[in-house]
Amino acid sequence: MKLLLVEDETGLAESIIGYFSEDGTVCELAGDYGSGSEKICMYDYDCILLDLSLPGGDGLRLLEELKRMDKQEGVLIISARNSLDDRLKGLNLGADDYLTKPFHLSELKARVIAIVRRKQFGGSNRVIFNEIAADLLAMNVTVKGVKITLTRKEFDLLVYLVANQGKVVSKNAIAEHLWGDEMDLSDRFDFIYTHIKNLRKKLVEAGAKDYLKSMYGVGYKFGSEE
Template identity: 50%
Template sequence: MKILIIEDEPDMLQNMVTSLEKEKYRIETATNFNDALDKIGIYEYDCILLDISLPGGNGLDILSELKKLQKTDGVIIVSAKNSIDDKVAGLNLGADDYLPKPFHMAELHARVKSVLRRKKFEGSHEVILNNVTIDPESHAVKVNGKELPLNRKEFDVLLYLVTNKSRLVSKTALAEHVWGDQIDEADNFEFIYSQIKNLRKKLKDSQAEIEIQAIYGIGYKLLAE
């Protein structure tokens, strides 16, 4: 799962990054309004943690921009401005939750997991596709009840394809989501081909009743008939 933290307070930002990375989320950050606009315009995220008071603009305008772009990223407003007006405005603009500062990291984790379950997995703790069960929180995959060992990238690739089941996912979108904005430094997509190849073999060998279909020159689609 890929999370964008939009926060300008260095200590708060670092604490959030460190804490969420321990939970195996892929984290990207923006520390001002313009950088945040650039990020949401280029990339997609599973969840955005959004401060309202930002250098260069108001976080509520970020919500308005997400709405204009028809983005479906989950959004949790994380702000020291704990006024009812800000909360109502944020929720009306499409935010999924509102967490006032200060807060315990355990509560942040719980809020993030809740939003991800609602937005990506229809409120469930597990995703079940035929004989395959995926637990996003524990990063566990089982086929016919037997654990399927996957490395971190293989799991991330599978989960992203699962959350976009039956949709064509471009190589670029897959790379950006799983590898983050560092993908801009890559010369080619060989690293994706390698992960997909290994993942497809493991699924086939375990007799998983799902298939990753390659669309030549474009990307991939997960099929679960």
């Protein structure tokens, strides 16, 4: 996967690049409007992560430029601007998604993967991890070809964890992904525990390996340990 990150905040940019590049993803950085525009012109990417407030110009203009060039890159806007008109403007201009800062890197990755999947396979909606396969449209999961029944939340959780395979995903990130803002943090951790427990049980009972590990009480990691 080849990504372009247009972001002026170096601290954040470093973290994002670090998070993405571990599994072989190439992630280039443009620190301002000018270099962003140049890179968009010269190269092709799978997805562009676009900050809106950039030195040298508004990120939305970069988006316009991109659409004028008729490029097919997926665009994910990452912005601290949480006003509705910015969000609508961004999406109307052809952005695929809009993520408000602050966000969890795992959330960012899940969204980027979703965008790239939509763009690349043109309608293939399957997420496959070893013996586990999830169909995103039909919302069903098979383990070694045998269908298992998951609740909506368990399904979302599985897709989220698979997108962040090999990473420690914090409980906070999971909670925000599954419930958004509607619940206080204190409400959510018990539910996460329940959902994780059920998901793990269902997968293992259907014959999958136990890929889910609790990490230091802070979060969970999904992945085959070498």
